[in-house]
Amino acid sequence: MTTDEAAGRAATVVVGAAVVRDGRLLAQQRAFPAEAAGLWELPGGRVEPGESDAEAVRRECVEELGVDVVVGDRVGADVPLPNGMVLRVYAATLRDAEAEPRAVEHRALRWLPAAELREIDWLPADRVLVPDLLALL
Numbered sequence: 575m576t577t578d579e580a581a582g583r584a585a586t587v588v589v590g591a592a593v594v595r596d597g598r599l600l601a602q603q604r605a606f607p608a609e610a611a612g613l614w615e616l617p618g619g620r621v622e623p624g625e626s627d628a629e630a631v632r633r634e635c636v637e638e639l640g641v642d643v644v645v646g647d648r649v650g651a652d653v654p655l656p657n658g659m660v661l662r663v664y665a666a667t668l669r670d671a672e673a674e675p676r677a678v679e680h681r682a683l684r685w686l687p688a689a690e691l692r693e694i695d696w697l698p699a700d701r702v703l704v705p706d707l708l709a710l711l
């Protein structure tokens with residue numbers, strides 16, 4: 575048990591957005607840090623104090639992709655991260671279906687069909703969620 579758990583404090587939440595369009599999931603390739611560079615993840619990041627999960631998903635999608643999203647249901651269970659945080663994923667859709675996300679901070683973006691979703695090199699926590707992500711396509 576970590577100190578935070580012992581004290582009854584909730585773990586810091588990292589939200590991820592499972593953005594689906596036309597049967598494909600949007601994934602982004604990390605550029606840093608060195609140990610994660612080249613691996614794939616969902617758009618997202620830490621929930622800031624006073625922010626809801628859904629607000630964090632929308633903010634991160636604006637910051638990382640330059641698009642506004644509509645946040646839907648939870649996807650899968652919370653996945654513990656090595657640093658004591660948890661990854662919590664939400665389904666999302668582009669508010670403007672014609673908008674084209676851009677890789678603002680990442681090396682690359684891809685819209686993955688199911689076959690590629692199974693095969694790319696995800697961060698370890700995201701890999702746990704692959705069956706849940708496939709169910710969205």
Ligand SMILES: Nc1nc2c([nH]c(=O)n2[C@H]2C[C@H](O)[C@@H](COP(=O)(O)OP(=O)(O)OP(=O)(O)O)O2)c(=O)[nH]1
Pocket residue numbers: 588589590615616617618619620621655661697698699700
């Ligand atoms: N955004 C995101 N982070 C993930 C995923 N899977 C996963 O293990 N992580 C980890 C990587 C980082 O340790 C942490 C969040 O990092 P981040 O760099 O995206 O978050 P942030 O923008 O709030 O971070 P920061 O720049 O404020 O430090 O969660 C994922 O699918 N999306």
